[in-house]
Amino acid sequence: MARRSLGWKDEYTAYLRDIITGRLIPEVTTLVNGRFGTTYSKVQIAGVCKRLGLSSGKHTHGRSLTKEQHEFLVAINNGRTAKEVAELLNAEFGLSWSAERVKNYRGNHKLKSGLTGQFSKGHVPANKGKKYPGMRNSGQFKKGDKPASYLPVGTINYTTDGYPKIKVAEPNVWEYLHRQTWEKHHGPVPKGYSVVFLDGDKSNWDITNLACLSRSEVVRMNQMHLITDNPELTKAGIGLVKLQNKIREVKNGTTGII
Incomplete structure (x- = not known):
């Protein structure tokens, strides 16, 4: 039984038993505090779980995401870059994952995006065999040229799930509006x-x-x-x-x- 010095109540225990499966202590702590307006720390919740004989993180196989978050990531993963996945994940669950963390998570869970960054075998470049005046090698930009996809500072764009963002600096720094x-x-x-x-x-x-x-x-x-x-x-x-x-x-x- 949880110690009364924590101000712990039976209704907290009942709720804890309902949500513990498949969740890690940080998420459990957030849910308990959000449900009852309490301010328990992760250490306190972990101690309560231990005294009650409850095991957190069950069936998560060492994930740093909840089951719901993992399934969401898997659903949006195919055909998207790590940066795009991070933006969607953060917007959906209020997280702060970086593209690098998504890459590591993909590697640890053997998730493939389907993007290789390479042309498929047999692909013929559009500029193959073409020559352009004033250029030593076809397909090269002159110094100072900007690609057609270039967007200036101040440009407003939207993430794939509808959140507005604005370019605030070069080369590619954006903020949510x-x-x-x-x-x-x-x-x-x-x-x-x-x-x-x-x-x-x-x-x-x-x-x-x-x-x-x-x-x-x-x-x-x-x-x-x-x-x-x-x-x-x-x-x-x-x-x-x-x-x-x-x-x-x-x-x-x-x-x-x-």
Whole structure:
């Protein structure tokens, strides 16, 4: 049984038993805190699991993703670069994976994207045998030339799942527009927080349509289906979630109130 000094309750145990299978301690900690408005650390949750005889990460085979996240990655993997997969994964689950981490994960789990970066056998280059005036070797750019695909700083583009991004520097540095807009008005987004669209429209990055929520709050909003196409209803949902979290904090004695 979990120690009462943690303020642990039977309802926490019941919920923990329901979610533990297939999840690692960091995710379990986030889910528990998000569900009950608590502030347990990963070490505390790991200790509770040990005392209750619960094994985390079961059937994950050493993955650093949950089963749901792994299945999502597998579904979007084919035909996409590691960078594209990282963007989709991060946007879907609020993660911060890099392209390099995706590459390592693919290698560890024997996942192939189907992209080789090479021409198929027998492919004939379009410029084979052609000569161009003023060029020593066909197919070469002159110094200073830019490829047709070049995009200047300030260009707005969209990720494959609809998130707007803007090019901020050369050679290929981009930022999400909704995060950039929020930070211009409120400063850096805190670690563990996400910027969400109040009306659900990713193309509307006006500051009046944005809110910054903790990941646990985002989880609660999604669980309770409180993110709508009506900004005012979504704001009311945010207020409800924050109130519920505050009530739990007071009940659990985590706010310092005696």
